[in-house]
Amino acid sequence: MGKARTSDQLSVTFAALADPTRRAILARVAEGEATVMELAEPFKLKLPTVSKHLKVLRRAGLVTQGRQAQWRPCRLEAAPLKDVADWVERYRENWEERMGQLNDYLQELKSEEEKHGRKK
Amino acid sequence: MVVKSKPVVTLSMPSDRELVITVVLDAPRHLVFEATTNPEHVKHWWGPRRTSVTICEIDLRPGGAWRYVIRDNETGREDGFSGVYREITPPERMVYTEGWEGLPGHDYLVTATLEEKDGKTTLTSHLQYKSIEDRDGHVNSGMEGGMRETYDRLGELLAAIA
Numbered sequence: 001m002g003k004a005r006t007s008d009q010l011s012v013t014f015a016a017l018a019d020p021t022r023r024a025i026l027a028r029v030a031e032g033e034a035t036v037m038e039l040a041e042p043f044k045l046k047l048p049t050v051s052k053h054l055k056v057l058r059r060a061g062l063v064t065q066g067r068q069a070q071w072r073p074c075r076l077e078a079a080p081l082k083d084v085a086d087w088v089e090r091y092r093e094n095w096e097e098r099m100g101q102l103n104d105y106l107q108e109l110k111s112e113e114e115k116h117g118r119k120k
Numbered sequence: 121m122v123v124k125s126k127p128v129v130t131l132s133m134p135s136d137r138e139l140v141i142t143v144v145l146d147a148p149r150h151l152v153f154e155a156t157t158n159p160e161h162v163k164h165w166w167g168p169r170r171t172s173v174t175i176c177e178i179d180l181r182p183g184g185a186w187r188y189v190i191r192d193n194e195t196g197r198e199d200g201f202s203g204v205y206r207e208i209t210p211p212e213r214m215v216y217t218e219g220w221e222g223l224p225g226h227d228y229l230v231t232a233t234l235e236e237k238d239g240k241t242t243l244t245s246h247l248q249y250k251s252i253e254d255r256d257g258h259v260n261s262g263m264e265g266g267m268r269e270t271y272d273r274l275g276e277l278l279a280a281i282a
Contacts, residue, residue: 011252018136088131091139096129097168099143099243103127105165106147106155113151 010087013080016060021045022053026076029063033073136252141245149236152243153211156232162188170194180208186216203227226254 017023025039040050054074057063061080066073129143145152155161157180163173167190175189187202200221207215212234219227231246249255 014133014136014252088133092129092131094168095131095141095143096126098166099129099145100126101165101167101169102152102155103145103147105161106145106151109151109155109161110147 009080010083012060013062013084016056016062017084019053019056022057025050025053025057025074026062026081029074029076033066033075035071035073039074137249137255139247139249139255141247143243145241145243146239147241148239149234149241150211152234152241156243157208157210157214166190174198175200180205182206182208203230226250228254 017026021043024043028034028039028042036047036050036054039045039054040047043050054063054065058065061077063074064077066075127143127145129141131142132140134140147155155165157178159176159178162178163176166173166176166188171190171192173188174191175187177188178184178186180186182205184205185202186205187200189198189200191198201218202221203217203219205214205216206229207213214230214232216230216232217227218230219225228250229248231248233244233246235242235244247255
């Protein structure tokens with residue numbers, strides 16, 4: 001899944017995530033399903049504003065909405081987030097490997113400096 | 121015998137074209153600066169573990185160039201990386217461009233700051249890309265391996281981007 005998604009799809013996900021209100025909405029639906037009303041309340045948003053944000057999140061595949069006409073509960077879809085997490089994680093691991101090498105080497109430098117006394 | 125360490129690296133994305141990488145290294149700042157700016161030291165640690173540094177040139181002054189070539193110990197493949205220093209403030213700050221020679225024109229600007237506390241140094245690398253595509257491309261290139269289940273990291277990720 002992570003590999004199949006293209007960089008373009010990642011960009012759509014990132015664009016959807018690039019808004020604090022949408023991230024707050026996601027954080028809320030990550031705790032459990034919520035109606036549009038329930039999403040609007042804590043942020044003191046008007047319903048059309050919430051609907052606009054939900055549209056962006058739905059297009060990015062981050063949120064799905066139920067069919068019940070009146071409630072239409074919103075639910076988090078984790079797959080695109082997992083792609084972002086995989087993407088970030090691979091990069092982070094690469095840095096961790098490099099920084100691990102630097103840190104190991106620094107221990108050698110440190111013990112040499114202790115042996116010879118610090119030169120300034 | 122030095123025990124192989126794995127310092128914790130944290131990563132954040134303040135905007136579409138930026139990445140900020142932070143790591144705490146177990147050494148005082150002057151040593152971290154020395155290890156990252158002196159070619160005699162850089163060649164001992166730069167690049168992934170499976171590679172060796174074959175060329176390491178550093179002209180440490182504003183406008184001065186740097187160039188590293190790493191060779192994959194198994195495949196023999198060589199990759200060059202290079203850039204130009206913009207600012208050098210020993211031992212606390214460096215600003216330089218960096219790019220993979222296999223993809224010219226997609227270099228990015230690195231601002232590295234070093235802060236020391238209790239004998240440890242926090243190295244913060246701020247990477248500024250020319251475009252979101254460059255940033256995504258950088259992360260996707262040569263970073264294979266290490267794929268693992270990350271569902272349990274979702275909470276962490278949401279916290280990081282929130």
